[in-house]
Amino acid sequence: MNELHGRENPKDNDLFFTCSLIDYIARRTKNKRADVVNALGEKRLEKIYDLADIYHSDNIERVSEDFIKEADIKDGSFDNMGECQYAIPSHWDIGKVYKRLIKQVAQEDNISVITALMEVYNSFISEKIDDYNSSMYYENPAYLFECFRENKVL
Known part of the structure; x- marks a missing residue:
């Protein structure tokens, strides 16, 4: 059942939290997002997505620490924030993208x-x-989808 409570489906909000948590973990551990996703694995990602309505009411720092430890995510050297010459989007901003x-x-x-x-x-x-x-992170969602679909920047 896709019952709406507010403006969007609650599972959309769960996906938003899941993506934001991935970004938060990647920033804390200085890893690429793909590395975090692969370290978490499908089962943990399903758990995060399924229980996002509970996790989002907790402190994201604590939740991220739990999953960093559980998945044994080591610190990396990817620092896209340190190299940024402009305003850095928040993990919530990137989660929405x-x-x-x-x-x-x-x-x-x-x-x-x-x-x-x-x-x-x-x-x-x-x-x-x-x-x-x-400028890719703030491009139109339809454009991002077409780039993904074509496997190249259009």
Whole structure:
């Protein structure tokens, strides 16, 4: 049942939280988003997505620490924030970008949200979105989807 409570489906908000948490973990551990997604794995991602309505009421720092430890995510050397020459978007801002793209991929390809999430984060578009010196992260969602679909920047 896709009952609405407010302006959007609650599962859309759960996807938003899941993507924001991925970004938060990536920033804390200085890893690429794909590395975080792959370290968390499908089962943990499903758990985060399924329980996002509970996790989002907790402190994101504590929730991220739990998953960093559980998935044994080591510190990396990827620092897209340190290299940024402009205002840095928040993990919530980036979570929204990914949520929109993942939702569209899942709908268009008729696949699960978690399958779409793993595909998007492991595609070329993820590195483009995470380059905060480019304009990709604030591009139109339809444009991002077409770039993802064509596997190149259009």
